[in-house]
Amino acid sequence: MNRLDARFSIDYPGFRFDVACAVPLEETTAVFGSSGSGKTTLLRCIAGLTRVPSGFLQFDQAVWQDDAQGIFLPVEQRRVGMVFQEARLFPHLTVTQNLKYGMKRSNPSLRRIDFAHVSELLELESLFERRVSHLSGGEQQRVAIGRALLTSPQLLLMDEPLASLDQQRKKEILPFIQRLNRELRIPVLYVSHDLQEILPLANHVVLLKEGKVAATGPIQEVFSRLDLPGLVESNMVGAILETRIVEHEPQFGLTRVEFLGQSLFLPQQALPPGAPLRVQILSRDVSLVVGDPPATSSVLNTLEATIVEVRKSPGDQYAVEVKLDVGCPLLAMITRKSFYQLRLRPGQKVHASFKAVALS
Amino acid sequence: MNVPEMDWSPLWLTMQLAGVTVIVLLLVGTPIAWWLAFTRSRFRTLVEAVVALPIVLPPTVLGFYLLTALGPHGLIGGAWKDLTGSALSFTFTGLVIASTLYSLPFVVQPLHGAFEAVGKKPLEAAWSLGASKLDAFFTVASPMAVRGYLSAVVLGFAHTLGEFGVVLMVGGNIPGVTKVLSIAIYDHVEVLEYTQAHFLSAVLLIFSFLVLTIVYAVNRCLPIHVS
Numbered sequence: 226m227n228r229l230d231a232r233f234s235i236d237y238p239g240f241r242f243d244v245a246c247a248v249p250l251e252e253t254t255a256v257f258g259s260s261g262s263g264k265t266t267l268l269r270c271i272a273g274l275t276r277v278p279s280g281f282l283q284f285d286q287a288v289w290q291d292d293a294q295g296i297f298l299p300v301e302q303r304r305v306g307m308v309f310q311e312a313r314l315f316p317h318l319t320v321t322q323n324l325k326y327g328m329k330r331s332n333p334s335l336r337r338i339d340f341a342h343v344s345e346l347l348e349l350e351s352l353f354e355r356r357v358s359h360l361s362g363g364e365q366q367r368v369a370i371g372r373a374l375l376t377s378p379q380l381l382l383m384d385e386p387l388a389s390l391d392q393q394r395k396k397e398i399l400p401f402i403q404r405l406n407r408e409l410r411i412p413v414l415y416v417s418h419d420l421q422e423i424l425p426l427a428n429h430v431v432l433l434k435e436g437k438v439a440a441t442g443p444i445q446e447v448f449s450r451l452d453l454p455g456l457v458e459s460n461m462v463g464a465i466l467e468t469r470i471v472e473h474e475p476q477f478g479l480t481r482v483e484f485l486g487q488s489l490f491l492p493q494q495a496l497p498p499g500a501p502l503r504v505q506i507l508s509r510d511v512s513l514v515v516g517d518p519p520a521t522s523s524v525l526n527t528l529e530a531t532i533v534e535v536r537k538s539p540g541d542q543y544a545v546e547v548k549l550d551v552g553c554p555l556l557a558m559i560t561r562k563s564f565y566q567l568r569l570r571p572g573q574k575v576h577a578s579f580k581a582v583a584l585s
Numbered sequence: 586m587n588v589p590e591m592d593w594s595p596l597w598l599t600m601q602l603a604g605v606t607v608i609v610l611l612l613v614g615t616p617i618a619w620w621l622a623f624t625r626s627r628f629r630t631l632v633e634a635v636v637a638l639p640i641v642l643p644p645t646v647l648g649f650y651l652l653t654a655l656g657p658h659g660l661i662g663g664a665w666k667d668l669t670g671s672a673l674s675f676t677f678t679g680l681v682i683a684s685t686l687y688s689l690p691f692v693v694q695p696l697h698g699a700f701e702a703v704g705k706k707p708l709e710a711a712w713s714l715g716a717s718k719l720d721a722f723f724t725v726a727s728p729m730a731v732r733g734y735l736s737a738v739v740l741g742f743a744h745t746l747g748e749f750g751v752v753l754m755v756g757g758n759i760p761g762v763t764k765v766l767s768i769a770i771y772d773h774v775e776v777l778e779y780t781q782a783h784f785l786s787a788v789l790l791i792f793s794f795l796v797l798t799i800v801y802a803v804n805r806c807l808p809i810h811v812s
Contacts, residue, residue, distance in 0.1 A: 274709050300712045307713035313706050317728040326724075327714030376715055 226251050227285050227380070227412050233270045235277040242266055242277070242436040248429060250380065250412035255427035255444070257417060262433040264416045268384050271414065272307050273300035284380065304335070306373030306381040306411070310388050312365035314357045320368055321353045327376035338377045338409060346408060347371045347401055363394035367401060374409065381405070381413045387422055395422070402426060424448075424465060425503055425584040449554035451536050451546055463508035463579070464555040470500045479525075485552040490525040491581050503584040511557035513547065514576040515567050524578040530555060532573045535564070549577055591781060594761050595769035596788060602677070602765060603745040606684040610692040610741045611734075613685065618696035619722075623705070637690050644687065648754025651683045655755060675757045680765075683755040684745045691740040699733020700726065732804055739800045743793060 227250040234243040242263045248254055256264045269275035271282060273289065276297060282290040289298045306327075314323050328340065344350050347367045352360060360368065366386055373381060386402070387395045403426060406413055417423050423430070423444075430447040432440040440447050447453075448462040466489075468482035473493055480494040482502055489504065496502060518527050530549040538544035538558060545564040549555040555577060569575070621633060639647055655662040657672035661682075666672045673679035703726050711721035727734070749767040756763030758772065766789055773782040 272713060274713070300709075301715050301717055304715070305713065307710070309706070309710065311706070313710040315707060315710075315725055315729070317731075326711070326716075330715035330720070372714065 230283040233277045233280040246438050252406045252428045253413040253426045254429040255415050255423040256431045258433035263436040304379045306378030308383040308386045310385045312369040331376045336377045343371045381411050383415045445553050449556050463506040466504045504581045505584045506579045508556040508558040511579040518576040527578045530577040595766045599766040603742045606745045607741045609685050614692035618693045621697045622700035636693050644750025648751040651755045655679045680756045683751050687751045688741045688744045691744045692737040695733045695736035699730035703729045
């Protein structure tokens with residue numbers, strides 16, 4: 226597994242950028258934060274496109290920047306793939322020439338990504354003969370992703386690659402990006418301010434606020450922390466569960482998935498049995514039952530849970546947020562009235578019932 | 586009307602001068618234009634003003650300073666004389682130097698504009714794809730700025746064709762060495778050889794018209810539209 230160790234600080238007028246983080250680059254790491262939090266600056270520093278005067282950056286054993294020793298590896302020598310918010314294709318070249326621009330410049334002995342494979346993965350064949358200016362936004366971005374991948378990068382940096390696309394195009398591209406790491410095994414650093422892009426994609430999160438790292442860790446943990454009010458709309462994310470599809474029940478329109486040995490039901494999915502599926506639970510969809518769960522209930526999903534932490538909801542004075550452990554963190558948002566009636570306290574065993582939603 | 590006895594050497598000399606000048610201008614003007622397009626140095630405005638000076642300065646003023654500098658006792662001419670044995674004033678090389686300075690803004694300004702239109706973004710993409718700075722300049726910035734180059738070459742060439750005052754000051758009127766078209770026309774008119782003056786003028790007029798027409802036509806057909 227790759228590791229990235231980054232320390233950058235610089236004073237801009239009215240904005241201090243001061244980031245220090247050590248991230249294991251396992252599959253996809255999201256850099257998440259509102260606009261102006263310094264996400265793009267961090268990514269550009271890592272790429273070597275922006276040079277802050279005192280910085281340190283190490284990728285695995287290789288030091289890419291260490292101003293204490295006067296080391297700065299120029300961007301073209303870092304072997305990072307970069308996908309920008311706009312596709313930035315070269316208008317004077319064809320789609321194929323664009324795709325091969327970086328590949329031709331890569332060291333043949335380090336090439337491990339095949340032109341045919343990338344073309345197939347991103348469904349690019351039909352675009353080869355087209356003029357760049359005649360591609361749609363989504364097609365352009367697919368070519369840009371392919372072009373970056375074909376350099377066989379050690380690290381793929383994506384700077385809000387979907388931000389300039391409409392909702393429909395986003396849905397088209399997202400599955401391509403999800404397939405990237407599964408099939409090509411390149412660590413991805415993915416910058417976004419959109420939770421709905423990050424939840425299906427990321428394993429790790431670096432949360433930025435006002436130029437500083439507010440939290441970093443596995444996505445399930447970061448988004449279930451109660452001490453980050455206002456940073457994440459925490460009432461949105463209750464839990465992110467990694468499940469596996471067991472079977473479909475077409476007569477009920479349901480799919481049964483397995484999570485830590487227990488069964489959960491979701492609206493029917495298109496994936497085959499055995500396929501991994503990331504499932505999201507919204508905290509307002511969770512209800513808590515003290516004692517035995519009722520034998521008959523219309524709610525299909527119930528997990529045993531232990532209360533970890535309780536606090537008042539920062540957004541809603543009549544709501545209480547309860548952090549539970551169901552084998553992974555789960556947040557529940559309940560009313561203040563229920564909280565007092567159930568006499569909830571940390572350490573207590575309860576049952577959590579919820580509706581589960583598949584992520585993309 | 587019979588074709589009079591004509592000395593065509595001024596025409597040939599003018600083409601040579603304009604051709605060589607354009608090549609020198611591209612070599613000198615491109616780095617200046619690039620620097621102007623991308624630098625954040627506070628000297629940028631100063632350099633921009635210096636480059637633009639020949640547009641507003643009377644050619645005789647520029648010519649006078651150049652004559653002084655390129656002459657056998659001048660700063661550049663003197664050094665050149667120590668090196669080669671002859672001064673630069675009243676030579677073809679001297680004319681090339683003078684024309685280069687005189688036409689500099691006409692090459693730098695279109696290139697500057699073109700590079701600015703290309704911007705940093707495609708370059709960053711090229712670098713991230715493993716292209717060195719020079720590689721990205723030749724394979725991305727230059728093809729994207731092709732219209733700028735076209736304008737620069739045409740304007741530089743045409744402006745050098747038409748120069749008069751600077752050439753007269755620096756080059757004088759030596760047949761076959763510094764007697765260019767515009768000076769030859771002036772000479773003919775002075776001795777009332779209107780027929781010859783007509784011929785040379787017509788050649789210059791038609792040539793200029795043709796070149797500009799071709800350039801505008803080519804420009805229209807070029808695939809790159811950098812907004």
